[in-house]
Amino acid sequence: MTLVHTTGRILRQLRHDRRTVALLILVPSLLLTLLYYMFSGPVFDRVALIMLGIFPFLIMFLITSIAMLRERTTGTLERLLTTPLRKTDLLFGYGIAFGVAAAVQAAIVSGVAYWLLGLDTRGSAGFVILIAAANAVLGVALGLLASAFARTEFQAVQFMPVVALPQILLCGLFVAREDMAGWLQAISDVLPLTYSVEALQEVGAHADPTGTMWRDLAIVGGAVILALIAAAGTLRRRTP
Amino acid sequence: MANTAIKVNDLVVKRGRRRVLHNFTCSIPAGSVTGLLGPSGSGKTTLMRAIVGVQIVESGEIQVLGRPAGHKDLRSQIGYLTQAPSVYADLTVRENARYFAALYGLGAKVADAAVRDVGLSDAAGQLVANLSGGQRSRASLACAIVSQPRVLVLDEPTVGQDPVLRDELWKRFRDFADQGTTILVSSHVMDEANRCDRLLLIREGRLIADDPPAAVKASAGTDDLDQAFLNLILAGQEAAS
Numbered sequence A: 001m002t003l004v005h006t007t008g009r010i011l012r013q014l015r016h017d018r019r020t021v022a023l024l025i026l027v028p029s030l031l032l033t034l035l036y037y038m039f040s041g042p043v044f045d046r047v048a049l050i051m052l053g054i055f056p057f058l059i060m061f062l063i064t065s066i067a068m069l070r071e072r073t074t075g076t077l078e079r080l081l082t083t084p085l086r087k088t089d090l091l092f093g094y095g096i097a098f099g100v101a102a103a104v105q106a107a108i109v110s111g112v113a114y115w116l117l118g119l120d121t122r123g124s125a126g127f128v129i130l131i132a133a134a135n136a137v138l139g140v141a142l143g144l145l146a147s148a149f150a151r152t153e154f155q156a157v158q159f160m161p162v163v164a165l166p167q168i169l170l171c172g173l174f175v176a177r178e179d180m181a182g183w184l185q186a187i188s189d190v191l192p193l194t195y196s197v198e199a200l201q202e203v204g205a206h207a208d209p210t211g212t213m214w215r216d217l218a219i220v221g222g223a224v225i226l227a228l229i230a231a232a233g234t235l236r237r238r239t240p
Numbered sequence B: 001m002a003n004t005a006i007k008v009n010d011l012v013v014k015r016g017r018r019r020v021l022h023n024f025t026c027s028i029p030a031g032s033v034t035g036l037l038g039p040s041g042s043g044k045t046t047l048m049r050a051i052v053g054v055q056i057v058e059s060g061e062i063q064v065l066g067r068p069a070g071h072k073d074l075r076s077q078i079g080y081l082t083q084a085p086s087v088y089a090d091l092t093v094r095e096n097a098r099y100f101a102a103l104y105g106l107g108a109k110v111a112d113a114a115v116r117d118v119g120l121s122d123a124a125g126q127l128v129a130n131l132s133g134g135q136r137s138r139a140s141l142a143c144a145i146v147s148q149p150r151v152l153v154l155d156e157p158t159v160g161q162d163p164v165l166r167d168e169l170w171k172r173f174r175d176f177a178d179q180g181t182t183i184l185v186s187s188h189v190m191d192e193a194n195r196c197d198r199l200l201l202i203r204e205g206r207l208i209a210d211d212p213p214a215a216v217k218a219s220a221g222t223d224d225l226d227q228a229f230l231n232l233i234l235a236g237q238e239a240a241s
């Protein structure tokens, strides 16, 4: 039950912050529009599809690491840990709350991409939204983990380039994975974002969900669970 | 002592490189209001953190309600008010209280009663971010008392409150104690110390007095608690130097 209440509390916090909600929806839509004028036809389809997966990952990573850091610096975390709340309920509460927010974001931004910007994929938009939401939860999980290593907001935002940027550079968006040097490919193989981008490409290229897509989604899900467990391990009830 | 709620034995705590509590020993009777007094930086917050089980300790032991501090079973029985208000600024007072109530499996009614208890009914729908300083600490207090815990650890609960509110809050604490709650409360205000059943006086991480207010005054040779506090602290400093 405390999981439900914690999820509700985090969503309520988000609801009171109207400007953040507006930014969550407007920023990706505007960036996609920018891409629309930069590229045309098949190139736009390829890039926009991947961006639909990368935006929620990036944004939720940032929002979560700041939110969790705030829990630490304002003392609410210390207080929560003196209550019967389980650590996993707190972490999964963040995962679910921001996952829900990201699903709404992905649905709206996908709507803009498909209807206003004419995005064309073989597979259905529903799978794009599903993968985008999974990506968002991945961002949340990694953000929770990263925030354990940050003492200040300045440090927290620096983890964005450390954790997120390499994944974006190596996921196959800039250079196709087949064309990478062997060692870069090996790194790319262990980064979870690689698999969600591949899953999106599968939706782009095939009318029906493929085995590869499901496998990729399962890998992303596994990475989320691993990151959440690691984050629970870094969450100490006793501090110096 | 008939019934001991909190027992601290030979507690040593280091923060950073410094030893903050030196072989600290004390015991706190159940159903009483115990005041924790001492100069700024003397280790009051550190002792409270150790009692609620969030402080890493070097050695020594702490028993709360017969269990080691920080024990899982204690989490539903302890209420902790941190020195700096720790509530969610982007939630309303009511939402904060209801969330903390929910963590103990309690409903909205109990939460709203706690908000009333700290005199914030009129501001219940206001975001904590928009509260005055004193209101914000009362919002934090509401979340600490919401579960009606058997042990309440309150770190400077009345800072920034006007005399009328302070009086009301202290009456509230007394009510809780009368119902069997054990209260440990830190303060810098001597007129509040006078309302405690016992006082723990702490200086540089050592206990220098553990007596009812009247006995503290008597041993310092004055009937003004402010003066007694000064005398005892200064006497300790002279002895140390």
Ligand SMILES: Nc1ncnc2c1ncn2[C@@H]1O[C@H](COP(=O)(O)OP(=O)(O)OP(=O)(O)O)[C@@H](O)[C@H]1O
Binding pocket: A240, B015, B016, B017, B020, B038, B039, B040, B041, B042, B043, B044, B045, B046, B047, B083
């Ligand atoms: N996180 C920390 N790391 C290192 N030292 C700390 C930390 N927190 C507190 N201290 C030190 O521990 C000592 C005791 O601090 P504590 O907060 O317990 O004092 P206090 O009696 O509550 O003071 P006040 O009345 O000002 O609240 C102080 O000397 C303080 O500088």
Ligand SMILES: [Mg+2]
Binding pocket: B044, B045, B046, B083, B155
């Ligand atoms: Mg203090």
